Amino acid sequence: xxxxxxxxxxxxxxxxxxxxxxxxxxxxxxxxxxxxxxxxxxxxxxxxxxxxxxxxxxxxxxxxxxxxxxxxxxxxxxxxxxxxxxxxxxxxxxxxxxxxxxxxxxxxxxxxxxxxxxxxx
Amino acid sequence: xxxxxxxxxxxxxxxxxxxxxxxxxxxxxxxxxxxxxxxxxxxxxxxxxxxxxxxxxxxxxxxxxxxxxxxxxxxxxxxxxxxxxxxxxxxxxxxxxxxxxxxxxxx
Numbered sequence: 001x002x003x004x005x006x007x008x009x010x011x012x013x014x015x016x017x018x019x020x021x022x023x024x025x026x027x028x029x030x031x032x033x034x035x036x037x038x039x040x041x042x043x044x045x046x047x048x049x050x051x052x053x054x055x056x057x058x059x060x061x062x063x064x065x066x067x068x069x070x071x072x073x074x075x076x077x078x079x080x081x082x083x084x085x086x087x088x089x090x091x092x093x094x095x096x097x098x099x100x101x102x103x104x105x106x107x108x109x110x111x112x113x114x115x116x117x118x119x120x121x
Numbered sequence: 122x123x124x125x126x127x128x129x130x131x132x133x134x135x136x137x138x139x140x141x142x143x144x145x146x147x148x149x150x151x152x153x154x155x156x157x158x159x160x161x162x163x164x165x166x167x168x169x170x171x172x173x174x175x176x177x178x179x180x181x182x183x184x185x186x187x188x189x190x191x192x193x194x195x196x197x198x199x200x201x202x203x204x205x206x207x208x209x210x211x212x213x214x215x216x217x218x219x220x221x222x223x224x225x226x227x228x
Contacts, residue, residue, distance in 0.1 A: 043221075044221050044222055045157075045165060046219070047217050047218070047219075061216045095164055097164075100167070100176070106155070106210075106212035106217050107155035107167055108155075108157075108165070108167060109167050109176065111164035111165060112164065113164060114164055
């Protein structure tokens with residue numbers, strides 16, 4: 001069965017960077033992009049970016065342009081999301097997600113369990 | 122960017138009753154609208170897509186309707202396990218956006 005397993009919680013200081021990992025299983029990775037979605041406490045989810053695992057193409061929300069990186073490690077079959085210049089407003093649960101259909105980007109059928117990132121001095 | 126709104130913010134319903142949740146898009150999203158259910162400490166769960174198509178394993182008590190800018194999610198015969206926050210999401214335009222959610226409480 002399809003699973004997305006994420007790395008654990010992180011506590012970071014303002015100005016630092018955080019890297020969250022997502023390990024998918026149960027399907028052909030190159031057939032589906034992986035998106036990153038975050039959710040601040042009590043807020044709606046917010047789409048951040050996706051990466052096309054097959055060719056490495058990426059697309060980002062303008063809100064994160066310049067401080068967000070998403071990659072796919074082919075040797076380890078791992079997706080990574082790195083967010084830099086962290087501020088308190090980046091405290092959130094970060095999810096990786098996979099769409100429903102091959103060849104589509106949305107909606108999100110499968111989600112990781114979430115990785116809590118806390119930014120605090 | 123398309124702005125999604127939802128109403129009401131909170132809905133309190135007695136067991137066995139029906140709940141109707143609304144979602145509005147600031148622009149025409151055709152039928153590219155999904156609904157998710159989220160319980161505390163869990164990731165969102167896809168309920169419906171293309172406005173009214175149930176995702177795998179979703180019971181028939183969840184139904185959706187609407188197109189363009191006005192959508193609704195109906196949950197029939199509410200039970201305690203339906204207590205959750207429900208989000209709509211448009212995926213017709215980039216970036217895909219979620220509504221603020223409706224919290225459904227069981228009296």
